[in-house]
Amino acid sequence: MIILAKVVPLFSGSKGNSYFIGSSGEGVLVDVGRSCKQIENALALNDIEIGSIGAVFITHEHTDHCNGLRVFAKKHKLKIYASEGTLEAMSEKKLICPENDIYVIEDKISVGNMQVERCDTPHDARESCCYKVYTSDDRKAVIATDMGVMTEDVRKLISSSDFAVVESNHDVRMLKLGGYPYIVKQRILSDKGHLCNDACAEELAGFIKSGNVRLMLGHISENNNTPDLAFNTSVNELSRLGIKRGIDYTLETVPAETNGKSVIF
Ligand SMILES: [Zn+2]
Ligand SMILES: [Zn+2]
Numbered sequence: 001m002i003i004l005a006k007v008v009p010l011f012s013g014s015k016g017n018s019y020f021i022g023s024s025g026e027g028v029l030v031d032v033g034r035s036c037k038q039i040e041n042a043l044a045l046n047d048i049e050i051g052s053i054g055a056v057f058i059t060h061e062h063t064d065h066c067n068g069l070r071v072f073a074k075k076h077k078l079k080i081y082a083s084e085g086t087l088e089a090m091s092e093k094k095l096i097c098p099e100n101d102i103y104v105i106e107d108k109i110s111v112g113n114m115q116v117e118r119c120d121t122p123h124d125a126r127e128s129c130c131y132k133v134y135t136s137d138d139r140k141a142v143i144a145t146d147m148g149v150m151t152e153d154v155r156k157l158i159s160s161s162d163f164a165v166v167e168s169n170h171d172v173r174m175l176k177l178g179g180y181p182y183i184v185k186q187r188i189l190s191d192k193g194h195l196c197n198d199a200c201a202e203e204l205a206g207f208i209k210s211g212n213v214r215l216m217l218g219h220i221s222e223n224n225n226t227p228d229l230a231f232n233t234s235v236n237e238l239s240r241l242g243i244k245r246g247i248d249y250t251l252e253t254v255p256a257e258t259n260g261k262s263v264i265f
Pocket of ligand 1: 014017
């Protein structure tokens with residue numbers, strides 16, 4: 001039997017984030033940032049049985065990452081993993097139901113035949129992190145968003161994987177000229193904010209040279225970016241370095257809402 005590891009982006013961006021990663025009948029969810037109903041509908045649209053989800057991993061307590069967690073995890077009796085700080089922050093805000101099986105992930109744990117590894121991210125949350133998921137056929141995927149700067153640890157995590165979603169949140173010029181309050185702009189631009197198009201584009205060549213050639217751009221701002229601008233910034237930077245899309249790597253943008261497409265990696 002051929003086992004196909006796949007990533008199904010369900011939601012991405014400031015209105016909500018959620019990804020299914022798995023292979024043949026088992027998987028995990030990274031973040032539950034939409035309502036229970038919306039997550040259920042997105043899973044159904046992609047033919048993913050909720051019973052195949054071994055656990056839910058939450059990156060941090062911002063509501064675009066755990067909005068639907070309380071209802072969804074309780075209804076489907078799902079195990080929840082996050083850092084200790086994220087779990088504390090979510091329970092203070094009543095974003096998590098204490099009746100669920102809740103666990104702190106320190107570094108790496110097993111879920112069925114899969115494994116999940118945690119790596120901390122610089123973001124304005126209590127103890128944010130990203131995750132690397134190892135499928136049962138030992139394919140590796142990373143979802144790395146909500147980080148003000150790329151760190152050496154996250155770089156290593158992505159470089160040693162087969163697939164990654166990398167944050168390409170905003171165009172700095174659009175953000176600076178846009179209508180957000182000054183304090184919000186400063187927050188997004190800070191080392192604990194979000195990764196901009198240029199910073200993302202500069203990272204991709206290193207990942208491709210290390211062998212991770214299946215890349216997607218995620219958490220694209222609706223107000224301070226466009227999918228085309230994020231995409232072109234990265235493709236142009238890689239072309240400048242002589243790295244060719246379709247030959248040396250694949251790149252797509254993650255849609256704000258699932259379009260029924262998944263990525264086999
Ligand atoms: Zn976010
Ligand atoms: Zn966030």
